[in-house]
Structure formats: C-alpha cells, structure tokens
Amino acid sequence: MSDGVGLISLLFFALPGSSAVFTQEPTDLVVVAGQPVTLPCSIPGYHGMVLWLRDGMALGVNRDLSGYPRYDIVGDHSKGEYHLLIQRTEIQDDAFFECQAIQAAIRSRPAHLTVLVPPDDPVIVGAPVVSLRAGDYLNLTCHADNAKPAASIIWIHNGLVLSGAIYSKTLLRDGKRESTASTLYLSPSNIESGQQITCRASNKAAPNGKDASVTIDIQHLPIVNLTVEPQPVLEGNLVKFHCATKANPPVIYYRWAKGGNVIPDVSGDTYEVLVDHSFFTEPVSCEVTNTLGSTNISRNVDVYFGPRMGAEPQSLQVDLGSDAVFKCAWTGNPSLTIVWMKRGSGVVLSNKSTLTLKAVKQEDAGKYVCRAVVPRVGAGEREVSLTVNGPPTISSTQTQQVLYGEKGQIKCFIRSTPPPDRIAWSWKETVLESGTSGRYTVETVSTEEGVISTLTMSNIVPADFQTIYNCTAWNSFGSDTEIIRLKEQGEEEGEDVKRQPARSENNRGSDPVHCS
Ligand SMILES: *[C@@H]1O[C@H](CO)[C@@H](O)[C@H](O)[C@H]1NC(C)=O
Ligand SMILES: *[C@@H]1O[C@H](CO)[C@@H](O)[C@H](O)[C@H]1NC(C)=O
Numbered sequence: 001m002s003d004g005v006g007l008i009s010l011l012f013f014a015l016p017g018s019s020a021v022f023t024q025e026p027t028d029l030v031v032v033a034g035q036p037v038t039l040p041c042s043i044p045g046y047h048g049m050v051l052w053l054r055d056g057m058a059l060g061v062n063r064d065l066s067g068y069p070r071y072d073i074v075g076d077h078s079k080g081e082y083h084l085l086i087q088r089t090e091i092q093d094d095a096f097f098e099c100q101a102i103q104a105a106i107r108s109r110p111a112h113l114t115v116l117v118p119p120d121d122p123v124i125v126g127a128p129v130v131s132l133r134a135g136d137y138l139n140l141t142c143h144a145d146n147a148k149p150a151a152s153i154i155w156i157h158n159g160l161v162l163s164g165a166i167y168s169k170t171l172l173r174d175g176k177r178e179s180t181a182s183t184l185y186l187s188p189s190n191i192e193s194g195q196q197i198t199c200r201a202s203n204k205a206a207p208n209g210k211d212a213s214v215t216i217d218i219q220h221l222p223i224v225n226l227t228v229e230p231q232p233v234l235e236g237n238l239v240k241f242h243c244a245t246k247a248n249p250p251v252i253y254y255r256w257a258k259g260g261n262v263i264p265d266v267s268g269d270t271y272e273v274l275v276d277h278s279f280f281t282e283p284v285s286c287e288v289t290n291t292l293g294s295t296n297i298s299r300n301v302d303v304y305f306g307p308r309m310g311a312e313p314q315s316l317q318v319d320l321g322s323d324a325v326f327k328c329a330w331t332g333n334p335s336l337t338i339v340w341m342k343r344g345s346g347v348v349l350s351n352k353s354t355l356t357l358k359a360v361k362q363e364d365a366g367k368y369v370c371r372a373v374v375p376r377v378g379a380g381e382r383e384v385s386l387t388v389n390g391p392p393t394i395s396s397t398q399t400q401q402v403l404y405g406e407k408g409q410i411k412c413f414i415r416s417t418p419p420p421d422r423i424a425w426s427w428k429e430t431v432l433e434s435g436t437s438g439r440y441t442v443e444t445v446s447t448e449e450g451v452i453s454t455l456t457m458s459n460i461v462p463a464d465f466q467t468i469y470n471c472t473a474w475n476s477f478g479s480d481t482e483i484i485r486l487k488e489q490g491e492e493e494g495e496d497v498k499r500q501p502a503r504s505e506n507n508r509g510s511d512p513v514h515c516s
C-alpha cells in the first residue's frame with residue numbers, strides 16, 4: 001500500500017485542544033460483489049471536515065461523493081456519523097478504506113474491504129456436444145473466468161468426481177480477478193456415447209458452484225452383423241440376408257456384392273434372393289458406409305445342391321498294358337458320395353472322383369459309370385468309355401451248322417482296336433480275303449461292336465464238312481485266329497463249345513459279346 005495518508009496530511013491543520021475520538025471505525029469486511037456494504041465511521045462532537053480515502057485516494061469531503069455514484073455518506077450528522085455506504089460493491093471496491101477527521105487530526109485504522117467475485121458461467125470448449133472417434137482419448141477443457149478468488153473446477157461424470165484434471169489460472173489485468181482452466185483427459189474405456197460430463201466451478205462467492213455440461217458423442221465405423229436365413233437351404237429357395245448395423249454417425253448407404261461383384265438395385269439393409277449353388281462358393285458381402293468409412297462383412301450360404309459336374313469326364317483310348325485314369329469332378333453340398341462302376345456290373349471300382357485302371361486288359365474295354373449322390377438332395381451320373389488298343393480278338397462259335405445242298409455261311413466276329421488291317425479266311429489250299437472265288441464269297445461288315453467277316457458257300461457239298469476254316473485277323477498289335485468247323489444241321493449239338501472269356505478270374509465285370 002502507498003502511504004496516501006501522508007499525502008492527505010499536507011491538508012492537515014490541527015485544532016488545538018481538540019479531543020475528538022472515533023467511536024466507530026471501519027473494520028475488515030468481506031462482501032460478495034453486487035451486495036451493499038457499510039463502512040462505519042463515528043466521531044461524536046466533531047464538526048470539522050471528514051474525508052474517506054480508498055487506497056489512499058480521497059473520495060470526497062463530508063457528504064459530497066459526487067464522483068462516486070455508488071457511494072453515499074449515511075448516518076446522523078449531528079451525532080458525528082459519517083458511514084460510507086457502497087450500494088453495489090464492485091471489484092474496484094476491493095481496497096483499504098480509511099476515514100479521517102481533518103481538523104481533529106485523527107484517522108481511522110485502515111480497513112480492508114474484500115470483494116468476492118463469482119466466476120462467470122463456466123464454458124466447456126466444444127459444448128454442447130463433443131464428438132470423438134471410438135478409441136480416442138477424450139480431452140475436455142472447461143474455463144471459469146473473472147473470479148475472485150480463482151474458481152476451483154471439478155469434473156463430474158455419473159455422479160462421481162473425476163480426478164486427474166490439470167488446473168491452471170491467470171491473473172487478470174486488474175490484479176485481482178483470475179481466470180481458471182481445467183483440462184480433463186479421459187480414457188475411452190471410461191466413457192460411453194450419450195453420457196454427460198459436467199464441469200463445476202466454485203469459489204467463496206459461488207459456494208454452490210456453477211455448472212456447464214457436455215454430451216459425449218462417440219463416433220465409430222458401422223458395426224455390422226450379417227445374418228443369413230434360413231440356413232441350410234435347398235437350392236432354389238428364398239434366402240434373406242440382413243445387415244444389422246450400429247453406426248454413429250448414421251449409415252449413408254449400403255452396398256451388396258456377391259463373389260466380388262456389386263449387386264445392382266439392392267441398396268437397403270436387406271437382400272432377398274432365390275439361391276443357387278453359386279452362393280455356396282461366392283460369398284455375399286454387405287458394405288455399410290458412414291462418414292467415417294465402411295465396414296464390409298461377407299457370408300457364405302450353406303446351400304444344399306447337387307451333384308453338379310465340373311469338367312465332363314473324358315472317354316479314353318489306351319494301349320493294352322497301360323493305365324487308364326478317369327476323373328469325375330462332381331461337386332455338391334452337403335458332401336457327396338461317388339462310385340465308379342463298370343456298366344453292367346455292380347462292383348464298385350472306386351469311391352473317389354478318380355478311377356484308375358492299372359495295366360488295362362482288353363476285357364477292361366467298355367463303358368464306365370461315375371455316379372454321385374448328395375444324400376436327400378440329388379444324384380447324377382456320367383458314362384465314359386474305355387477303348388483298349390491291342391491285337392484283335394475273335395469270338396465265334398467254333399462249330400457252325402449248315403445244310404447239304406443249301407447255301408452255307410460261317411461268321412467270324414472280330415473285336416479290334418485299332419480296326420483290323422487285314423482279315424483272311426483259309427481252308428485247304430485256299431486263302432480268301434475278300435470277293436468271290438468259285439463257290440466262296442467273303443464279305444466284311446463293320447458294326448459298332450466290331451467287324452463281322454462272313455464266308456458264304458453257294459451250295460454245300462460233303463467235302464465242306466471235312467475241312468477246317470481258319471479265320472485270322474491282323475492289326476498293328478498282332479493277330480488272332482479262330483478255327484471253325486462245319487456241322488450238318490440237325491446233328492447232336494453236344495460238341496458245341498462256347499468260347500470262354502480269356503480271363504474270367506478278373507472281376508472288372510467284362511462283358512463278352514458272343515456271336516454265331
Ligand atoms: C488436449 O487438447 C489441448 C488443446 O486442444 C492440447 O493442447 C493438449 O495437448 C491435449 N492433451 C492431450 C493429452 O492430448
Ligand atoms: C451382432 O450380434 C451379436 C450377437 O448376436 C449381438 O450381441 C450384437 O448386438 C449384434 N450387433 C448388431 C450391430 O446388431
């Protein structure tokens with residue numbers, strides 16, 4: 001404090017013999033800004049000049065405080081009362097006050113008037129709604145300005161006071177009031193979207209505090225559940241895909257794709273479709289977008305279907321002794337069973353998609369069936385043929401019947417892959433491959449099953465029964481021969497012997513063709 005009293009002392013002139021004394025002097029007081037306050041000063045019997053000083057500055061003489069509209073001198077003048085009434089205290093009233101009786105040369109003790117100022121309403125930066133991204137820390141600042149003494153700030157969440165805020169204050173230019181700021185740093189695990197956080201500023205002038213609140217808005221990418229119903233489902237039925245989403249900010253749009261290709265014309269949270277087998281392998285995805293980005297979820301559908309053929313199995317032509325491998329690429333759901341069988345035989349050769357025949361024999365030639373079953377859903381089958389390259393095989397009845405005097409025919413049935421290069425009939429000294437020689441004619445006909453060579457005798461004579469007929473066929477792999485005898489029709493047939501399959505011990509279900 002500057003000693004203003006000394007300055008006023010210059011005006012001082014003493015009245016000798018004066019015995020004036022203060023019966024009331026101002027005392028230290030505390031007042032909340034805006035409230036009235038009265039500083040007492042009584043000097044009974046004194047009739048001289050009375051002066052009030054504030055921080056050493058004279059406010060005015062006697063009752064004339066015209067420069068200070070909020071100040072009045074009150075009390076009974078005749079009793080020497082010069083109380084200073086401050087109507088509505090303000091911060092500049094926060095000062096030392098002194099009452100002086102000039103002619104009596106006395107002054108009161110300096111009394112300190114403390115003016116308390118409540119903080120302005122607190123302000124949370126960013127209020128009323130503070131948005132942050134999920135997982136980010138919340139960083140809130142609240143300030144409560146222009147308070148005396150500086151406001152203290154607490155943060156309240158769910159009725160509890162939070163700790164750990166960082167507090168700072170700055171003194172205003174008036175040297176008396178202070179502004180306070182508090183920064184709260186909160187872990188994302190401690191807060192949920194929609195909750196409120198309150199900043200409460202208080203000081204002695206506002207003991208109950210003043211509140212400001214902020215609502216926390218936690219934003220996140222869409223959280224998506226993609227449901228598929230019903231499942232499992234039989235091919236051809238209706239399936240509903242539903243993309244249940246939680247998003248903040250809200251969803252802008254949905255996009256659907258199947259197997260990576262966007263499905264046009266579907267833009268809502270639901271997609272309904274009649275499913276086929278492709279839904280089993282091509283996932284359906286739902287992509288949900290808000291301003292923060294997109295979430296994309298995929299689902300396969302458990303579609304029951306099948307069996308369906310991938311690559312068609314191929315028929316094979318292989319050389320005698322090599323391996324034959326057939327493949328049947330069935331797919332189905334639920335898992336299918338496959339069997340490979342030779343047509344006409346009930347023997348299961350394989351229960352895998354691949355059938356391997358090792359070192360094939362000529363009897364292995366024929367048709368093979370690959371059959372697939374998806375239990376309770378469906379079945380399918382494909383047929384392929386195996387052709388075995390090898391020497392010809394001839395089957396024929398070794399004894400053929402004819403009638404005297406009539407036209408007679410003997411036939412030779414040749415199975416041969418590749419087809420025979422040459423077929424020859426020989427008997428006695430004659431060899432005939434084709435055409436006519438005397439009574440004899442050779443004709444060769446190709447059928448699907450093989451080649452039939454027929455030796456025709458225009459009319460049968462007894463000598464024809466005495467000889468043997470040699471039918472021989474050749475191809476690049478070798479030859480086969482069949483010796484045939486003639487027998488008069490009507491004779492006992494006890495000698496008839498059917499030619500047996502060469503390797504009847506094999507169980508590949510060979511299917512020999514007999515010919516007569
Ligand atoms: C909180 O925000 C303030 C102002 O934006 C910044 O200065 C401060 O570094 C932030 N605090 C943290 C811990 O991120
Ligand atoms: C997703 O499903 C789970 C479990 O069924 C559930 O708890 C969650 O709330 C769902 N989310 C949405 C976005 O529907």
Ligand SMILES: *[C@@H]1O[C@H](CO)[C@@H](O)[C@H](O)[C@H]1NC(C)=O
Pocket residue numbers: 255256257259260261262285286287296297
């Ligand atoms: C979702 O992601 C998958 C895989 O990246 C993509 O193939 C598909 O097209 C996406 N879905 C949408 C609707 O964009």
Ligand SMILES: *[C@@H]1O[C@H](CO)[C@@H](O)[C@H](O)[C@H]1NC(C)=O
Pocket residue numbers: 337351
């Ligand atoms: C397939 O064949 C193997 C071996 O012959 C056998 O053990 C298996 O049980 C068969 N599986 C089916 C489904 O028939």
Ligand SMILES: *[C@@H]1O[C@H](CO)[C@@H](O)[C@H](O)[C@H]1NC(C)=O
Pocket residue numbers: 424426470471472481483
């Ligand atoms: C049948 O004819 C062929 C070819 O002419 C000959 O090689 C073979 O020895 C003959 N067979 C008999 C039993 O005569």
